[in-house]
Amino acid sequence: MNYRSGLPLSMRPRVDGPPPFTTLVELTWHEKRIESWIRFGRQNYEQVLDRHRRVVGFAPNHVFAFVRWAANDYGTVLSRIDIVRAIDHGEPFQTLPFVRPGGDILLKVESWPKVARVLEHIDAIEAKRIDPCDVATDHWRHVHHRIAASIEPHPYSADRHAAWLKRRSAEP
Structure with a gap:
């Protein structure tokens, strides 16, 4: 324990590393x-x-969309989109390839x-x-469940967004 900072050494941010409790995503790009x-x-x-890989990070409670696509000599082998909320320290989470933790x-x-439908949404x-x-x-x-059931998701309205922002600002 480093008593000057009040945090154990393992929890102190590195000078060149990500901020504490950042959700990290490894991105690869080989055209x-x-x-x-x-x-x-x-x-x-x-x-x-390197020129093909980078790591990006997201603060707790921030939402991001992670798209993955891969192909071989015969065509596409993977198309996937995940919309993820970055977790805070101590929160339960689901594992996801290339996302730490x-x-x-x-x-x-x-x-x-289906990925194209989400991108259009x-x-x-x-x-x-x-x-x-x-x-x-x-x-x-909602979008996840509707697309999984092959049903068009409801559009996201400005009224619903305003209600969400109001509700979120009232949370402790």
Whole structure:
């Protein structure tokens, strides 16, 4: 224990590392082979590992969309989008490849046609000048369940967004 800072040495932030309790996502980009990217999210950390890989970080309770696509000589082998809420220290979480330690998975969709529907839904939200990071977390769960059932998700309205922002500001 370092008594000057009041934190154990293992919990003190490194000078060159991510802030404490940051959810880290490893991104890889090999054109037309392995492509992973963040569709939306407010990063609080970034480290370039090499020309094909980097690590980005998100503060607790921030929502981000993580898209993964991979192909081989015969075509696409993986298409997936996950919308995740970064967790805080001590919170339970689900594990997710390339996300450390994991997060609260709000939406998980596989196969390109379904991923494309989610991306179109995100575009529609942005067209209303709403940042997808600020959308009600329950809405992303709704989109997940509707797409899993092959039903069109309800659009996210400005009224619902205003109600969500009001509710979120009233939480302790």
